[in-house]
Amino acid sequence: MNNGIYLTLLDLARFDLMKRANTWQRLKSQKVHPVVVQESITFRKSLTPWLKFQIETKVLGWDEQAFFVGQRFVVKGEIYAEAVVKLRFLKSPKGTPTPHEINEMVGGWTAPVPKLPDWVIQWNKEAALPKGREPAQSDWTK
16 A cells, blocks of 8 residues: 555545534535645554554544544554644635534534644644745745
């Protein structure tokens, strides 16, 4: 399995979770859909053909703008790969609802609100471009 397949399977697992939780249907009826803003994955072991694995998905928390989801590939209790994904939602034709608004759209968050782990906050800060700095084509030609 190559690295692109891992990310595709993580997308499908997030969709599956939203579908089973009836979140997908509620958001779709309001013309809202998730988009990946940022993600990072760490590979520990290779998933070989016909190896049975599970994908575990967990909402790590959210800030004022985005949700953060943890996902991992597990074989017999051993983690083979682990990812953190930053998600935002878009509303058609225009709009970017906040996590608070998304939670309201799907009927509220009924579990205890997770505290965003410090390492996720740090990961998010380190991955962001400095304020006012846009990526420039010239950065790649030097």
